[in-house]
Amino acid sequence: MVVRSYNEELKYLEKINSHCWRIKKGFQPNMNVEGLFYVNDTLEKLMLEELRNSCRPGMTGGFLPGVKQIANVASLPGIVGHSIGLPDVHSGYGFAIGNMAAFDMSDPKSIVSPGGVGFDINCGVRLLRTNLSEKDVLPIKEQLAQSLFDHIPVGVGSKGIIPMNARDLEEALEMGMDWSLREGYVWAEDKEHCEEYGRMLNADPSKVSLRAKKRGLPQLGTLGAGNHYAEIQVVDEIFDKYAASKMGLERTGQVVVMIHSGSRGFGHQVATDALVEMEKAMKRDKIEVNDRQLACARINSVEGQNYLKAMAAAANFAWVNRSSMTFLTRQAFAKQFKMAPDDLDMHVIYDVSHNIAKIEEHVVDGKVKTLLVHRKGSTRAFPPHHPLIPVDYQLTGQPVLIGGSMGTCSYVLTGTQQGMTETFGTTCHGAGRALSRSKSRRNIDYKDVLNKLESMGISIRVASPKLVMEEAPESYKNVTDVVDTCHAAGISKKTVKLRPIAVIKG
């Protein structure tokens, strides 16, 4: 790592406009392209403060700030366009969280990196609508929250309740949501409203270690811990009436359910295994990177191909996982309201992945190119008329689901043409942490958080008490700042604002 003073570092950063900064070559060694990051005034301060804190030569136990990581990613072989930081960017593993980078598939030197996907492969958000109004839910809100908490296994050490054996798992890994459909856990139309129709076709369970399968089996159909959650929310504000009505969101006060979860221990192990394999491949192919965490392999190498096939299996696992919880959510609602989920109109509005690598076609310097797009802590946001988005959203653009932090709001955005050109159809994914977990625990009081949530009318069920502080809204960037930046920068468009009334967390 280059150690320079903070003021010298700033010379490599240039503010292009009110919402976008450029990272010039030289900020980190060997940059092939420049970096870009999107921030508003508030987020800018957080971003630069993280950089300032790291400019202390000789300190031990430190970590790389997000802006440095974006620049390191820009040095990877085969990268095209820019290494992009979205407004919720913060320091992550190798890649920043809130980072997008695309690699030219036709360049034999291009790489795939598990760090560019993240440990929680195909972590994502799903939104279910209902035809209920807030006033229908309020009288039984506590019971409903408890019922959801009882139905969905949450937190560290929890085990799935959907019956599964090793053979079922193999099939689920290969088939993704087609498995869930065959087993009767989802509706046929649910698939239509998922990226890739809930199934990556190149998944190959034989490329997944036994270790990953052993970790995955007991955890299928569990929510997880940390920032994962299931929330009952209501429509708070509609910005784009037409797009919202295409999603079946007609009025403020309408009740929806948001599920944020990923591929659990299965995906974590696939990522871990791939990192170990790729370290060896890097030595063999003499790939030099700025940071050991940026372990990668050429896309066309055995390791690269194996990873993409295993990653696809993990992506399928995540879709089955979210589908299993969709099933449990529908059951919980059906029991409380004594109505069938069908009659409650509990359709999937959309399901996004915010930790994934995908092969996509984009225009680079006026030419159509096939790229491997890594989105880590960032969400695909395709514009209207894109062939890969469902027919229902052809005119509105792809719905993008942005989960807020506990007790704050969430958003539904839609993709734009400008985003397609500037960021290869990518936008933010959530709030992004501002305070470290230990700082949150020291500075925030458990009771204060609960009282505050209660005064806001939010019911809460959390498996781990210390998570209450770690996940308190104060620990995160303001999701509204993040979303407003994306909207102002034009890389996605605000459609609906959602407000939570009940939170279920690990």
Added chain:
Amino acid sequence: MDEELGDLTESDFILPPIKYEYLDHTADVQLHAWGDSLKEAFEQCGMAMFAYMTEMAYVQIREVHTIEANADDMIGLLYHFLDELLFLFSAEPFLICKKLVITEFNTEEFRIVCKCYGEEFKIGTHPQGTEVKAITYSAMQIIDEPKDHKFEVFVIIDI
């Protein structure tokens, strides 16, 4: 992985002092462990990880399992050691460890054999702490300076 159920002696129940802490990291948590030897720092680092998953006061020593880790260098060894421990928790036997004793610490062939004392993690018995997704090489440091009697490790775990 051998199991020695019911084969615990009294000395197995003596708990080591705590020589670890959790440091600030924006999204994840950084484990900082130390000891009178590098071996002890490794053991402490493993225990720090388990202590993040639950409250140790609720964990009892009821069984012991043995894990083995191999690598090509010291950094890799620390990584694989913690990864083996995480696997012990994440799949059968779902072991939450209160105490770790490294019985073989080979810094030439980079090999660790470790006895892991604890019990099966059960919701209801053990408070749910934070889930550890993975071990990372991120800013991993091993400080091994025998002449200053300085043995420390830093590991960021993904949560």
